[in-house]
Amino acid sequence: MGMVGGGRGAFIGAVHRMAARLDGEIDLVAGCFSSDAAKSKASGADFFIDPARVYASYAEMAQAEAALPTDQRIDFVSVVTRNNTHFAVAKAFLEAGIHVVCDKPLCFTLAEGRKLRTLVQKSGLVFALTHNYTGYPMVKEARSWVRCGKLGKLLKVIVEYPQGYAITALESAADTKISNWRMDPSIAGLSNCMGDIGTHAHNLARYITGLEIEEICAELSTFIPGRPLDDDGNCLLRFTGGAKGILFASQVSSGDENNLNIRVYGTKGSLEWHQENPNELAFKRADAPPTISRRGNSYLSAAAQGATRTPFAHPEGFIEAFANVYRAAATAIADQVAGRKAPKEGYDFPTVDDGIAGLAFIESAVKSSQRGAKWVKFPKI
Amino acid sequence: MGMVGGGRGAFIGAVHRMAARLDGEIDLVAGCFSSDAAKSKASGADFFIDPARVYASYAEMAQAEAALPTDQRIDFVSVVTRNNTHFAVAKAFLEAGIHVVCDKPLCFTLAEGRKLRTLVQKSGLVFALTHNYTGYPMVKEARSWVRCGKLGKLLKVIVEYPQGYAITALESAADTKISNWRMDPSIAGLSNCMGDIGTHAHNLARYITGLEIEEICAELSTFIPGRPLDDDGNCLLRFTGGAKGILFASQVSSGDENNLNIRVYGTKGSLEWHQENPNELAFKRADAPPTISRRGNSYLSAAAQGATRTPFAHPEGFIEAFANVYRAAATAIADQVAGRKAPKEGYDFPTVDDGIAGLAFIESAVKSSQRGAKWVKFPKI
């Protein structure tokens, strides 16, 4: 694969590389790791890339790689740049006939996202979005429970993503942690907190429940004075079909780390999953003791077992979950390269449609909040 | 003490009796345990009460007890009847010059509650409301943290009370668990779920944080068809001073038991408490490991230590917390009887004002929900 973005010091780029590498079937062989050509070059050396395939611009990279013989050029590109450039980079590679794995959020705006979808559809190429939390085996187990009816009809969803990393700004002048591009509307888009993590919570809820939002009432807050974007948000949700929900996210929840949690309640039972303890999944119902299902066991669904690399209680974590997105996308790409048909149940990775849903969530939440937390209709995805 | 309500088979009456008795300073000596005189009599025998002081009506009881010499009559009455009768019963005893301990919610309506407050104020008597969850030592510890500034300025409150006991109705025709008076608007009032448990969540948040709601946006739901009142509700809150909140409660959250939890986030740290694990209180902040404070230790505040009966890790529970309300009320009554002044920091039990706040919460939530979950102003308390 190739990579755009993710040079020295970038957190998420390093995660993408570890995730891609884990299973020994994907090698990083080309990249444009920074818009600064020197930094790109230096990063390429760090990663043991042939200097000839370290590029100064993504456009040059797309062209040059496309020009290589099929068995030499990259099979796909991983796009790990900032939000406002996803569209242009993805477009360049799609037009060059190269498959794309892209970090979330999909694009800068919903309108842009829709254009990208059209490009993807026209190209016939694989496009995977790294909503990585759905890569956890026990999240796949949760989805399988909903699908097989173990919870009955769904009534209520509580999904939350409190973090505290941006609270310290209040205390110190050197607001380095959050005074980064995530707080710059020209890079991050309409929202900081909802775009950065709220959209992960939304994606997780959609993946597990299959429910789509019909109306949303959102109150975004900027608790730390002077910030141009939100650092916290609370939403009430009405899902198609009558279920209700609460989604909240925060980056000023002091002392919380990466506290993404979901509870789904149905008429027959409920489930609960915590990202910080990802190898367990609770099932609760009336009149029977709760059970704690654990990763790696033979009693789990095929989806959960297939997403596992080590035996039970040899804990798996964030990188392994991320790697599951890569593995699924790589399978789809390999099938296409080899001319194999897709399996009839499809592939299990987030797509451009999931990206559209995420952008719709961000825009709706912002719109509702700007109106004083009034209910707004969720756009068609 | 005397008791009105709480005859054979009544859950909360039995809890009141155990709580009152625990410290060996309160004896039950009179009562009207049922509006059915025979049942009242039989219950009195169960409780080893002198038959002469088992009454057929609360009015008779108030009169008869008031007529006894001071050292023989009850010092106070415990009112554990259904919501719609609290006002009349409390009124009768207040007018007879007898102190009152009353179960929550305070009254049937906010207007009624305000009348009761006037009566209490005029009487000069002690009136305690058994919002028992504030009796837990670690809840008192949480309040002391907020008061001493350990959390900094408060930003966000998440308080929740999901239960699942009313979900089974869907499955079975014999909807005995919920087809009780709590679902009867003529007894329970405007709301089932918000009145029964939402108001506990609200009271807990007020007690710990001292914050008052300014505006509320509430969506109450009735998930089980045919029920005349709500069985679930989600609220967004705006507190005076700028903090935001989420409060939700449910009786159809399958498999949840009595899952009252609160998280309070401030600029300097956050706290987290779970009613089902009441002997612990977590403190979290950036850049230091979270701590788990535990009941019964010398490092706790005086308020928390004073509300404890056993050494650390000899777990205390629901009854002990309940007993703390009784003990505090009994101290106030004993002080008044003995002509002692109240301590300058006051007493630590829920009052008629807390009851008014609770009724204001119920009525506001219902009002907002009836308008389609629009924001409404919270009434003056």
Added chain:
Amino acid sequence: MGMVGGGRGAFIGAVHRMAARLDGEIDLVAGCFSSDAAKSKASGADFFIDPARVYASYAEMAQAEAALPTDQRIDFVSVVTRNNTHFAVAKAFLEAGIHVVCDKPLCFTLAEGRKLRTLVQKSGLVFALTHNYTGYPMVKEARSWVRCGKLGKLLKVIVEYPQGYAITALESAADTKISNWRMDPSIAGLSNCMGDIGTHAHNLARYITGLEIEEICAELSTFIPGRPLDDDGNCLLRFTGGAKGILFASQVSSGDENNLNIRVYGTKGSLEWHQENPNELAFKRADAPPTISRRGNSYLSAAAQGATRTPFAHPEGFIEAFANVYRAAATAIADQVAGRKAPKEGYDFPTVDDGIAGLAFIESAVKSSQRGAKWVKFPKI
């Protein structure tokens, strides 16, 4: 009831009184609360006892109460004095024809315990020993699982009771916490740690599993220099029938509070219970998710349900468990007083035989340790 010991400031006496009182069926009406007559008197006043029934010595008390008419005298006495006086006090009341509830350990020595058993047997009276941890509902559930074969054949038992309260002595000269009678061999007996808490661990394991020790290899330690008795001990156990075990207890396990835990492993499954979280009981087995049974639910055994006072997730604790011992003993006494036969499944409280087993444990552990942690045979109980 009456009480011997437990005057002002005594921890366990206060617990006994709360436990006895909780259900409203036992009143404290007489006592000798201290060997110091003035302190006994003052304590009697604290507890609202008729001064005529506050005695200066237990011998006087036994005589005087026995001389009262049956419907006026105490039905039983609660003995909460130090270890070395249990025998004499119990003997006095048994000989006066009064039932006895006695704190653990049963007596000062095993030989003394055997004499007491003979007295109990001759008297035909009820004798209950307050090994209170077996009063927890989920401990009763655990026992019922073993009895009904849910775990299969038992293979292994791990029971532990680490505390840390005696560690601070190292740091400060004022070793008040442990320089008390528990460290005085003339009062406590052969062992401090094994006698005070090891015997609770042993009793808990016996109660749940029904297994008896056949051989024991124990190493007792005195980590804090200058102490005359052990403050820590580790034991290997061989049970009759082939199961193996580990039992350890400590009072110098820094930061542990009252950390009594048990794990029982069988061929079909295993159970795990933690005293500090007493409302839950885990069941684990191969090839199925672990379950967490919770107090107060209808899926529990009759024994567990019958030992419960509040609904699920209204936590019960130490006092309620203690009260279950009192309630069971009171039932046996009431049956005897009323001339009713005992139920065919017997009563569920610890007896003089359990006390003998506890003393056998203490003496065997000390003997093994004194021989350099060699295996010794466990005496016949």
Added chain:
Amino acid sequence: MGMVGGGRGAFIGAVHRMAARLDGEIDLVAGCFSSDAAKSKASGADFFIDPARVYASYAEMAQAEAALPTDQRIDFVSVVTRNNTHFAVAKAFLEAGIHVVCDKPLCFTLAEGRKLRTLVQKSGLVFALTHNYTGYPMVKEARSWVRCGKLGKLLKVIVEYPQGYAITALESAADTKISNWRMDPSIAGLSNCMGDIGTHAHNLARYITGLEIEEICAELSTFIPGRPLDDDGNCLLRFTGGAKGILFASQVSSGDENNLNIRVYGTKGSLEWHQENPNELAFKRADAPPTISRRGNSYLSAAAQGATRTPFAHPEGFIEAFANVYRAAATAIADQVAGRKAPKEGYDFPTVDDGIAGLAFIESAVKSSQRGAKWVKFPKI
């Protein structure tokens, strides 16, 4: 690197490959993946290895690789064969001048281990043993606490490793899970359970505490009839310097998965770590609330921070811990290759000396058990 063993279907070989690969600095380029040449070849193809470097025997591989130019041959070999072959394979590569990473236990016997140590010392080459559990960041944090005196003088160590995977044999005829080579004395050595997992527990305790065993009293059991080796064991330990310990391990602890846990008690405080929840480490002491340190935070020691790849609460697991052993060994090898001196604090990976200690543990435990669980002296390491 090259690999010996670990062909298709082998669990631990796959883990070694993922661990080695994770950081992008180690490539697998040669191997003898099975003693069956065809299987070795097929496995090599699975792993995308140049067929010319897939060998039919480890001896051939050692020779052929040693004959390659320095910049083409493998830098080190990873030995993931069965216990009884470690010595011969490691010897072949050491004699060929190739560094070695070897799975545990070090060798078949202690005597063999000592011979291997001599070979390692003579060769001057890097030899790393994959006692992987010491690779967890929070285990490194624990060690740093002990070293800096945070716990005071150590008094007691409780380390345990119960698993249940071998219990099902009782129930089913098809005892495939345990009827493997681990139960064959000619392959596994003197012990199954102590050799397979007890030695991990021992290594973990040594790594964290720095304590060495002086005497051991061990009782090994074979609970499932017909097994030639132990499936369970309980040990009492006496450490040099006076601390005491308990170590137990089991493969018939029904329902336990990979439940390696350690508690270390000192005069100033205690620590607790659970392998199944590896991102947390508890610290407990008298008179202050316990703290829960969490991986990835800036408050941790340099050792813990340096062993981390993702931010706090992006959970890391078993593979990442394993990769830390590889990374440390690779650093040592790279330093040697580049002629750099070792850092003065040394490298942080298990060595041949740790392997000797592990074999001494196994042999002592077996010896003690064979004598009826008598105390035996621990051999000099």
